[in-house]
C-alpha cells in the first residue's frame with residue numbers, strides 16, 4: 001500500500017541530512033546536498049527498458065531510482081554504509097568519520113526513499129572492490145557516480161565495474177574532475193592529488209579521466225562530457241570572504257556554490273580479453 005504523503009513528509013523531516021534531492025511525493029522534497037535532477041537526463045539513456053542495472057555507491061539512491069523510472073527490469077544498489085570502511089588517508093581524524101556516519105545513518109535515506117517510491121530496487125552492502133560476476137552476475141548498465149575521487153585505487157574499481165558488465169553492456173561513470181587542469185592541458189593526462197585528512201584522492205583532468213577508463217579495459221563511447229552538479233537545499237552557500245578567496249580550497253568551494261561541482265561523465269564498453 002502506498003504511503004500517505006504526510007507519513008513521507010514526517011520521515012523526511014526525521015533526517016537532518018540528505019545527500020540526494022528526491023521528490024518522494026508531490027511537493028515532498030528531500031533537502032539534498034546535491035540536486036541531480038537536471039543532470040540525470042543528460043547522463044542516463046532515455047530508456048533502460050528490460051535492462052539489468054547496477055548503481056555503485058548509491059547513498060540515498062537517486063541514480064538507482066532514476067534507472068528504475070527508465071524501465072529497468074532489475075536494479076541493484078550497493079554501498080558501504082559504515083564510513084569507517086571507506087578509503088581514508090592515514091592522516092584522517094575520527095571527527096569527519098563521525099560526521100559522515102551521522103549523515104549516512106546506516107543507509108536510512110535509501111530505505112525511506114525506496115518505500116516512498118514503492119521501489120523494487122535491491123540494496124546490498126558491498127564495496128566496489130568486491131563486485132564479482134560469480135556472486136552478483138553481469139549487468140547491462142553499470143553506473144557509478146562521485147566515487148572514483150574517494151578511492152585509493154580508482155583503476156581497480158573501474159576494473160571491477162568492467163568485470164560485472166555484460167559483454168555488450170555499458171559502464172557509465174560520472175566523477176570529479178579538475179577544471180583548471182582540463183582547461184590548461186586538454187590533451188595531457190594530469191591529476192591533482194589530495195590524500196590529506198579526508199577520503200579524497202585523485203582529481204584528474206578530462207584527458208586523465210579518459211585514460212583511467214581505458215587503463216581499466218573499458219573503451220569510451222565518445223569523449224567524457226563535462227557537467228556541473230547543482231547544489232541542493234542542504235548544501236551551505238559559501239559567501240565570498242577574504243578567507244574563502246585566499247585559499248585554493250576556499251576558491252574551489254566558492255566556484256562550486258556559484259556554478260556547481262565540476263564533474264564529467266563517460267559511457268564505455270568492456271574490451272574483450
Ligand SMILES: C[S@@+](CC[C@H](N)C(=O)[O-])C[C@H]1O[C@@H](n2cnc3c(N)ncnc32)[C@H](O)[C@@H]1O
Pocket residue numbers: 019056057058059060062063078079080081085086087126127128129144145146147150
Ligand atoms: C559522494 S557519494 C556519491 C553518491 C552517489 N553515487 C551519487 O553519485 O550521487 C559516495 C558514495 O560511495 C559510497 N562508498 C564509499 N566507498 C565505497 C566503496 N569502496 N564501495 C562502494 N561504495 C562506496 C559511500 O558510502 C557513498 O554512498
